[in-house]
Amino acid sequence: xxxxxxxxxxxxxxxxxxxxxxxxxxxxxxxxxxxxxxxxxxxxxxxxxxxxxxxxxxxxxxxxxxxxxxxxxxxxxxxxxxxxxxxxxxxxxxxxxxxxxxxxxxxxxxxxxxxxxxxxxxxxxxxxxxxxxxxxxxxxxxxxxxxxxxxxxxxxxxxxxxxxxxxxxxxxxxxxxxxxxxxxxxxxxxxxxxxxxxxxxxxxxxxxxxxxxxxxxxxxxxxxxxxxxx
Amino acid sequence: xxxxxxxxxxxxxxxxxxxxxxxxxxxxxxxxxxxxxxxxxxxxxxxxxxxxxxxxxxxxxxxxxxxxxxxxxxxxxxxxxxxxxxxxxxxxxxxxxxxxxxxxxxxxxxxxxxxxxxxxxxxxxxxxxxxxxxxxxxxxxxxxxxxxxxxxxxxxxxxxxxxxxxxxxxxxxxxxxxxxxxxxxxxxxxxxxxxxxxxxxxxxxxxxxxxxxxxxxxxxxxxxxxxxxxxxxxxxxxxxxxxxxxxxxxxxxxxxxxxxxxxxxxxxxxxxxxxxxxxxxxxxxxxxxxxxxxxxxxxxxxxxxxxxxxxxxxxxxxxxxxxxxxxxxxxxxxxxxxxxxxxxxxxxxxxxxxxxxxxxxxxxxxxxxxxxxxxxxxxxxxxxxxxxxxxxxxxxxxxxxxxxxxxxxxxxxxxxxxxxxxxxxxxxxxxxxxxxxxxxxxxxxxxxxxxxxxxxxxxxxxxxxxxxxxxxxxxxxxxxxxxxxxxxxxxxxxxxxxxxxxxxxxxxxxxxxxxxxxxxxxxxxxxxxxxxxxxxxxxxxxxxxxxxxxxxxxxxxxxxxxxxxxxxxxxxxxxxxxxxxxxxxxxxxxxxxxxxxxxxxxxxxxxxxxxxxxxxxxxxxxxxxxxxxxxxx
Numbered sequence: 001x002x003x004x005x006x007x008x009x010x011x012x013x014x015x016x017x018x019x020x021x022x023x024x025x026x027x028x029x030x031x032x033x034x035x036x037x038x039x040x041x042x043x044x045x046x047x048x049x050x051x052x053x054x055x056x057x058x059x060x061x062x063x064x065x066x067x068x069x070x071x072x073x074x075x076x077x078x079x080x081x082x083x084x085x086x087x088x089x090x091x092x093x094x095x096x097x098x099x100x101x102x103x104x105x106x107x108x109x110x111x112x113x114x115x116x117x118x119x120x121x122x123x124x125x126x127x128x129x130x131x132x133x134x135x136x137x138x139x140x141x142x143x144x145x146x147x148x149x150x151x152x153x154x155x156x157x158x159x160x161x162x163x164x165x166x167x168x169x170x171x172x173x174x175x176x177x178x179x180x181x182x183x184x185x186x187x188x189x190x191x192x193x194x195x196x197x198x199x200x201x202x203x204x205x206x207x208x209x210x211x212x213x214x215x216x217x218x219x220x221x222x223x224x225x226x227x228x229x230x
Numbered sequence: 231x232x233x234x235x236x237x238x239x240x241x242x243x244x245x246x247x248x249x250x251x252x253x254x255x256x257x258x259x260x261x262x263x264x265x266x267x268x269x270x271x272x273x274x275x276x277x278x279x280x281x282x283x284x285x286x287x288x289x290x291x292x293x294x295x296x297x298x299x300x301x302x303x304x305x306x307x308x309x310x311x312x313x314x315x316x317x318x319x320x321x322x323x324x325x326x327x328x329x330x331x332x333x334x335x336x337x338x339x340x341x342x343x344x345x346x347x348x349x350x351x352x353x354x355x356x357x358x359x360x361x362x363x364x365x366x367x368x369x370x371x372x373x374x375x376x377x378x379x380x381x382x383x384x385x386x387x388x389x390x391x392x393x394x395x396x397x398x399x400x401x402x403x404x405x406x407x408x409x410x411x412x413x414x415x416x417x418x419x420x421x422x423x424x425x426x427x428x429x430x431x432x433x434x435x436x437x438x439x440x441x442x443x444x445x446x447x448x449x450x451x452x453x454x455x456x457x458x459x460x461x462x463x464x465x466x467x468x469x470x471x472x473x474x475x476x477x478x479x480x481x482x483x484x485x486x487x488x489x490x491x492x493x494x495x496x497x498x499x500x501x502x503x504x505x506x507x508x509x510x511x512x513x514x515x516x517x518x519x520x521x522x523x524x525x526x527x528x529x530x531x532x533x534x535x536x537x538x539x540x541x542x543x544x545x546x547x548x549x550x551x552x553x554x555x556x557x558x559x560x561x562x563x564x565x566x567x568x569x570x571x572x573x574x575x576x577x578x579x580x581x582x583x584x585x586x587x588x589x590x591x592x593x594x595x596x597x598x599x600x601x602x603x604x605x606x607x608x609x610x611x612x613x614x615x616x617x618x619x620x621x622x623x624x625x626x627x628x629x630x631x632x633x634x635x636x637x638x639x640x641x642x643x644x645x646x647x648x649x650x651x652x653x654x655x656x657x658x659x660x661x662x663x664x665x666x667x668x669x670x671x672x673x674x675x676x677x678x679x680x681x682x683x684x685x686x687x688x689x690x691x692x693x694x695x696x697x698x699x700x701x702x703x704x705x706x707x708x709x710x711x712x713x714x715x716x717x718x719x720x721x722x723x724x725x726x727x728x729x730x731x732x733x734x735x736x737x738x739x740x741x742x743x744x745x746x747x748x749x750x751x752x753x754x755x756x757x758x759x760x761x762x763x764x765x766x767x768x769x770x771x772x773x774x775x776x777x778x779x780x781x782x783x784x785x786x787x788x789x790x791x792x793x794x795x796x797x798x799x800x801x802x803x804x805x806x807x808x809x810x811x812x813x814x815x816x817x818x819x820x821x822x823x824x825x826x827x828x829x830x831x832x833x834x835x836x837x838x839x840x841x842x843x844x845x846x847x848x849x850x851x852x853x854x855x856x857x858x859x860x861x862x863x
Contacts, residue, residue, distance in 0.1 A: 062460070062461060066461075088314075096347075099345055211347070219410055222409075222410045230409050
């Protein structure tokens with residue numbers, strides 16, 4: 001009797017130990033999504049958030065490239081805009097990494113913040129872009145539809161980025177810094193040349209910035225989600 | 231040539247003017263120099279041919295030497311670049327960091343010198359003079375290297391053994407960091423047969439493998455791939471050509487050609503359709519027969535089942551005919567609110583006897599009784615009481631009476647002996663079953679929107695008794711349908727009397743038969759007209775009857791409810807109703823009847839007076855006002 005009782009107890013203890021060890025082991029697996037303890041909103045996994053963000057940024061860059069090409073074909077031929085297009089964009093003041101090494105070396109929180117800043121800086125210009133393109137003479141539908149789409153997707157990307165920041169770097173909420181865009185008067189100029197050049201410049205800057213964000217996000221995704229083992 | 235691509239933007243503010251002047255001077259000198267030389271080629275200046283970044287991390291620029299054969303510039307060509315960072319151009323033009331790595335006449339910028347999304351300007355100088363300038367951004371000059379590692383695999387061979395599909399795979403250029411997503415490449419595959427000259431192009435794809443369909447097995451193919459950056463249009467160089475040699479086709483593949491078995495399908499389809507058609511014809515035999523050989527319409531009377539004629543049930547046919555007689559048979563047929571009540575009458579022998587008039591007359595009081603005491607069942611009695619069809623009501627009364635009889639022969643028990651018709655009732659009960667109005671169940675009379683008269687079972691039974699009593703055909707008198715005016719009251723009302731025929735054999739046990747016979751005899755004699763005396767006699771006999779009968783047509787005419795009062799009075803006078811009814815058959819349609827309390831007779835409206843007047847005059851010749859007054863109360 002005694003032996004049986006002891007053996008039973010031992011068996012149950014062993015079972016308990018096994019269960020506990022299993023739980024602990026499961027927790028230590030490295031492929032768990034990065035969800036810092038104490039995070040409030042950890043519903044969607046970081047991987048999914050990044051996947052969505054990358055898809056959006058990819059899409060936005062495609063749209064802005066097409067929009068720029070369309071505009072170039074229609075309005076900018078023979079006007080020599082290219083030479084003047086090396087003007088600054090309003091987001092040039094934000095010190096974003098200029099190449100791959102710099103992007104890889106920067107801390108990902110800073111990079112995320114930079115991305116957020118760039119995205120915020122484009123809220124206003126995109127809005128005005130849509131209204132001004134509508135008012136253009138024979139507003140081409142290709143450009144207008146893409147402008148509208150970009151504006152919406154940019155907003156969604158911003159929300160997604162804020163969620164990602166909330167997961168990767170919760171608690172720290174920086175001031176909403178962004179670059180102010182002051183190009184609206186030139187978009188509304190009466191002189192057609194000036195106005196068209198303002199559009200050209202804006203679209204050029206948009207294409208550039210969307211490319212930046214797309215590349216940064218992809219790097220970040222590889223770094224954060226896949227631990228640099230893409 | 232002055233490349234004015236960045237005349238104002240590229241160069242910093244200070245030296246701009248100087249540079250321009252320098253350029254102009256150089257040009258002038260060169261021009262003059264070439265003019266002097268005479269046979270020189272023009273524009274042998276070094277100039278940029280292309281600047282290219284293969285992976286968005288480095289870039290290189292190439293230029294032509296611009297050196298004529300045999301003449302080499304002593305002065306070396308130099309490249310200077312400047313790039314703008316944070317809104318400001320750096321002051322100094324910097325010289326190319328690497329003239330070697332990219333080959334002859336090139337400048338290579340490695341990753342440390344490369345900044346993406348930053349505008350660059352480069353200039354080429356020769357002997358101190360700028361010969362060419364160019365401004366660009368690195369992301370705009372991306373031209374990837376060709377893919378490597380092309381190979382193919384066989385996907386499948388078609389059933390015919392003539393065609394095959396293959397899958398071609400390759401690797402991205404090694405220096406492009408597609409894994410981390412720094413650069414996104416699109417690939418374009420081209421293939422052709424070995425002896426062809428034109429390459430077939432496929433759509434650009436983002437993946438590193440594509441299937442190629444429909445290659446012929448007996449041919450050899452060449453495949454090559456090139457890549458470009460996702461959103462730019464400049465392709466890189468082509469990869470090495472891949473030779474595709476497909477296996478020989480199987481020997482037996484060509485012999486049998488699989489043809490779609492149209493023949494079989496047609497045969498089976500026709501067969502199936504034929505089967506369906508036969509089934510259809512078989513199931514719809516009758517209808518098709520009707521369509522093809524429509525039956526010749528036999529003479530038919532509406533409502534009469536030809537089977538009746540076949541079976542020899544002439545009584546039923548007669549009854550039907552009676553119902554649908556000249557008296558607006560359409561009423562029953564066309565009125566939607568007229569239904570027919572079903573009657574079950576087994577023995578129809580008695581129906582053959584007597585005319586319609588007899589039956590109607592005999593059933594008159596029944597009808598009145600029935601009107602007053604109709605049972606509350608749906609046997610259609612209510613249809614009898616349609617005010618519009620006074621005449622047809624008589625017809626209907628047949629039916630009604632029939633139903634009443636049929637439906638409730640059992641109810642004759644315990645009736646109030648108001649009419650002392652019990653014995654007759656017993657006698658006639660079997661015969662009542664054969665009252666004329668019973669038809670085959672096919673005929674149904676009913677009116678839905680008629681209010682039902684209130685009923686009292688007692689009176690109802692008596693009515694039935696009376697009905698049964700009177701339905702004895704032998705007791706029926708032959709009386710015309712038309713009412714004759716027997717008298718005219720001084721007030722202008724007309725007294726109606728029954729027709730010529732007597733109701734012979736009517737045996738109300740309470741009423742004075744002699745009076746009746748007297749009346750009737752007189753009537754028979756005075757066929758043409760009635761004098762007021764005769765009428766009076768008849769009228770006096772049936773005081774209440776008249777009233778009651780007066781009441782009755784009004785019942786017929788209006789939708790009124792019969793109170794118990796009237797019922798009892800009716801019952802009381804039921805014995806006389808027959809004569810009264812006969813005496814005052816309501817004139818159809820053009821008379822209106824007033825109810826008067828005096829038992830003197832029927833009072834017609836003054837409006838209808840002229841007609842009765844004429845009748846009266848014709849019948850009686852002359853009536854004095856005294857007589858009229860006597861008649862009238």
